[in-house]
Amino acid sequence: MLDISKNLDGKRLTITLTGRLDTTTAPELEEQVNSSIENVSTLIFDISNMEYISSAGLRVLLSSQKAMNKKGDMKVVHPTDDVKEIFDVTGFSDILTIED
Amino acid sequence: MEYDALNTKLDLVFKNMEDSVCITSKIGVLNYVNDAAKKLFGISEKQLGNEKIWKTIPYVETNDDLIQMFIDATVSKEKTIQKIVSYEKNDGTLCRLRVNITYTNEEDNEFFVIVITNLTELFRVNAAFARYTSAEIADFVLNTPEGEKQGGSSKEVTILMSDLRGFTAMSTRLAPTELINVLNHYFGFMNEAIEKNHGTVIEFLGDGIFVVFGAPKDDPDHAVNAVRCAIEMENAMEEVNKWNRENGYPELEMGIGINSGKCVVGNIGSSEKMKYGCMGETVNLAGRTETFTVGGQIYATKNTVDLLNVPVQTSGHQSFMPKGAKKELSIYCIVGIENLSLDSLNNAMVWQEREGSVDIVFKELSGKTVGDEVYAGIITDLSEDEKYAIMKTDTDLPVLMNLMIDIGGFLYAKITEKIDDGYVICFTAKPDNFEEWAKW
Numbered sequence: 001m002l003d004i005s006k007n008l009d010g011k012r013l014t015i016t017l018t019g020r021l022d023t024t025t026a027p028e029l030e031e032q033v034n035s036s037i038e039n040v041s042t043l044i045f046d047i048s049n050m051e052y053i054s055s056a057g058l059r060v061l062l063s064s065q066k067a068m069n070k071k072g073d074m075k076v077v078h079p080t081d082d083v084k085e086i087f088d089v090t091g092f093s094d095i096l097t098i099e100d
Numbered sequence: 101m102e103y104d105a106l107n108t109k110l111d112l113v114f115k116n117m118e119d120s121v122c123i124t125s126k127i128g129v130l131n132y133v134n135d136a137a138k139k140l141f142g143i144s145e146k147q148l149g150n151e152k153i154w155k156t157i158p159y160v161e162t163n164d165d166l167i168q169m170f171i172d173a174t175v176s177k178e179k180t181i182q183k184i185v186s187y188e189k190n191d192g193t194l195c196r197l198r199v200n201i202t203y204t205n206e207e208d209n210e211f212f213v214i215v216i217t218n219l220t221e222l223f224r225v226n227a228a229f230a231r232y233t234s235a236e237i238a239d240f241v242l243n244t245p246e247g248e249k250q251g252g253s254s255k256e257v258t259i260l261m262s263d264l265r266g267f268t269a270m271s272t273r274l275a276p277t278e279l280i281n282v283l284n285h286y287f288g289f290m291n292e293a294i295e296k297n298h299g300t301v302i303e304f305l306g307d308g309i310f311v312v313f314g315a316p317k318d319d320p321d322h323a324v325n326a327v328r329c330a331i332e333m334e335n336a337m338e339e340v341n342k343w344n345r346e347n348g349y350p351e352l353e354m355g356i357g358i359n360s361g362k363c364v365v366g367n368i369g370s371s372e373k374m375k376y377g378c379m380g381e382t383v384n385l386a387g388r389t390e391t392f393t394v395g396g397q398i399y400a401t402k403n404t405v406d407l408l409n410v411p412v413q414t415s416g417h418q419s420f421m422p423k424g425a426k427k428e429l430s431i432y433c434i435v436g437i438e439n440l441s442l443d444s445l446n447n448a449m450v451w452q453e454r455e456g457s458v459d460i461v462f463k464e465l466s467g468k469t470v471g472d473e474v475y476a477g478i479i480t481d482l483s484e485d486e487k488y489a490i491m492k493t494d495t496d497l498p499v500l501m502n503l504m505i506d507i508g509g510f511l512y513a514k515i516t517e518k519i520d521d522g523y524v525i526c527f528t529a530k531p532d533n534f535e536e537w538a539k540w
Contacts, residue, residue, distance in 0.1 A: 023164075052175075055167035062159050082175065088127045089174050090167055091154030 001025070002050075004032055011041040011072075018049040021057030030060045037064075041072030048078035053086055065096060075099055119217050126174070126203075126210040128152035140218060142189070153214075162188035166199060173203040173212065184219065196223040236300040237376045240316035241367075250374060252366015257314035258326040258358060258404055259378070259386035260299065262290070262333065264307040265353040265395040265528065274349070282349050283307060289336040297329035302378050312378045315365040323360050323407035327437045330356045330398045335443045337396070353395020358434075359386035360404040385422055389431050392418065392500045394514050394526040396444050402430040412437045416517065418499050450484040458540040460491070465502040465512065479540075480522070486538060489513070492522035502528070507537045 002025035003018040013036060021029060037043060043064060047053075053061075061076065068074035075097040079087065087093045114121055120137035124130055130148050137143065141156040157163055165185040173181045180202045187195045198217040204210065230238035241247040264286070271279055290309055294301060298319055299311040311329070314322030334354065341351040361382035368377040382403075389399050405412065413436035419428040435442050457480040464471035477493030499518055505511040509531025517524040527534075 055164045055171060056161075058167070059159055059161065059164070085174060086171050089170050091128050091152050093127070094152075094154075 002029065004029055006032070006036060008036075008040070011039060012044070013037065013040040013042070014044045014046055016046040016049070020052045020054075021050060021060070022052065022054040023056040026054070026056040026060045029057070030063065033060070033064050033067075037067060037071075040068075043068050043072070043074040045074070045076045046078060047076060047083060048080070050083060051080065053083055055090070058086075058090060058092055061092070061096060073097070119215055122153065122212075122214040122216075124153050124212045124214065126212070128154050128170075128212075131211065136218075137214075137216070140195075140216065156190065158188060158190055160188055162186050162194065166197070169199060169201050170212070173201045179203065195220040233376065234301050235295070236316055240376065244316075246366070248367075250367050250369070250371055252364050252368070252377075254362050255315050255318075255365050256322070256361070257312050257363050257365065257378070257382070258322040258360040258407075259363065259383050260309075260311040260313065260326045260330055260356060260358050261386045261390040262309045262311075262330075262354050262356045263390055263393075265355065266350060267307040267352060269529070270350050270352070278349070282344065282352075285343055286340050286352065289340050290333050293329050293332040293336055297325040297332065299325065299329050302376070310378075310383075312363070312365065315363070315378065316376065323404050324410055324437065326358050326360075326404065327398075327400060327408065327412065327434055328440060330358060330400075330434065331437060331440050331442055334396060334398060338443060355390055355393030355395055356398045357386050357388070357390025357393060357431075358398065358400040358404050359383075359389055360401070360407055361385070381422075385429065388420075388422065392420070392431060394516060394528060396442075397516075398434040398442075399431045400434050402432070405432050408437070410438050413441060416499075420500070449488060451481045451490075452484055454481060456540065457492075458537075460505050460507065462503045462505040465504045470504055482538060486534075487527055488516075489525050489527070490519070490522050491515075491525050497523065499523075507531065507533065509533050511537075 001019045002021055005016045007014045007016070015033070017029070019025070045061065065074050077099045079098060079100075084098070087096065087098060114134040117134060117136055120140045121132070121134040122130065122137045123132040129150070129152050130143060133141070133143050133148065141153070143156060157166060159167070163186070165183065166187055169181050169183055169185065180200060182198070182200045184196065184198050187197050189195070196219045198219055200215040202213045204213065226238065226242065233241075270282070274282070287304060287309070291301065294309075294311055297313070299313050300315065302310045302312055311326075313319060313326040313329070319325060333356065337352065337354055344351055359382055363378050363380040363382045365378045366376070367374045368379070369375055385401060389401055393399050412434065414432040415435045417430055417432045419430045421428050435445055457478045460477050460479055462475050462477065463473065475493060475495055477491050479489045479491050481490040483489070497515055499515050501515045503513045503515070503525065505513060511527065511531055511534060512529040513525040513527050515523045516526045
């Protein structure tokens with residue numbers, strides 16, 4: 001289960017994820033990101049309450065990063081220790097801008 | 101000295117292994133790769149200690165399972181994870197790999213040991229094998245103890261035999277490549293119905309298909325599945341013919357015969373060359389049953405119908421004496437099973453409005469032999485699509501009898517039904533002057 005809540009402040013969009021971002025929930029997130037970022041120049045993923053991310057979830061973050069690279073910037077904030085470990089192990093620490 | 105000698109030996113072992121071996125840090129920095137791994141991942145010596153394995157594993161959907169293994173190895177804290185996964189290289193090449201990842205976390209040493217067996221070639225050969233036989237036969241041969249042994253066993257199965265009408269005539273008019281196109285397109289649709297209903301294609305016999313249900317894998321519903329399959333195959337002919345029409349090819353019709361009983365199934369041939377086959381009287385009777393059909397018809401024997409434990413709809417039955425048998429075998433014209441029925445049922449026979457009739461003379465056609473007796477009759481009605489006619493004659497004739505009617509050229513037909521004042525006949529082959537004759 002994944003709860004996705006969005007907060008748009010001008011051109012800054014914060015997407016807060018609560019729960020698990022995995023194969024079943026990743027497509028929904030991808031669709032929501034694609035439909036929300038047209039006029040956004042800063043995208044923030046608040047993942048303080050995201051318990052787990054799978055490889056499918058990582059790809060959604062990657063595609064979001066690629067999209068935002070063309071029009072602004074993106075960062076991922078407040079990952080839990082477990083999720084940070086997953087970013088390290090899969091090399092995503094080098095790709096994403098991560099803030100504690 | 102002993103330590104150096106052991107190290108050299110170990111180096112040789114890893115160098116000559118066919119399996120790929122990599123050791124990486126927890127964050128993926130390559131610490132060691134053997135020669136096989138260098139080849140598989142395209143890694144060079146100078147990348148060791150500097151670069152991460154992630155430079156060679158693109159983050160694409162194909163690699164999800166492989167990347168997930170690294171996550172699982174750390175998150176689940178299982179020491180070793182093993183899986184067969186797909187791997188797409190940076191250049192798009194696809195591989196199938198058996199990957200074994202061991203995550204070690206001891207005394208502040210955290211690293212991954214990755215051992216990989218490249219199964220790409222094996223999967224490629226298996227897939228080709230399944231394509232040239234069928235997925236079920238490939239599975240039987242590769243994955244069961246009796247799979248590669250000569251010889252077979254007796255099994256209760258259901259046999260389905262189909263035959264295309266109009267194909268022989270088409271083959272004289274089309275170029276060989278066009279003919280193969282038409283046939284392959286048709287086979288594609290038929291194979292879909294066969295696989296969906298758990299049938300195994302034993303052979304494509306020219307324009308006919310020989311299918312077994314209940315072997316090599318047991319299937320308690322082999323009779324029901326065969327009948328369902330036959331109806332779905334007939335219903336698919338609409339799509340087949342739509343494509344034929346769009347591409348300028350003639351339309352085709354198909355007759356199907358079904359019989360159930362014991363067959364010998366197994367590997368027939370020599371130890372050097374064999375095939376998975378199916379033989380016996382049950383097979384012969386299925387073929388014989390099929391010869392009684394006209395295009396669009398499915399006949400199933402009593403042997404099959406008795407095994408159907410679900411509602412079945414039939415539009416008539418006949419019987420014939422199999423060779424060497426002591427009693428006749430009933431065959432039933434199948435039009436539906438459970439909630440599935442022939443689409444053609446919706447097309448009611450529409451007769452042209454005609455007055456008058458035309459006299460005909462005809463002989464019986466038995467196999468390829470024309471009988472000597474000459475019969476006289478009259479044709480009083482023709483269907484809108486000119487496939488069927490109503491014939492009246494003083495002689496009592498059996499349903500399923502084949503006729504050769506002399507109309508100046510030879511018009512071939514089969515008696516499909518006895519009605520109050522005559523017979524319904526279905527034309528099975530028409531001479532060039534048919535259109536002219538039909539204007540009576």
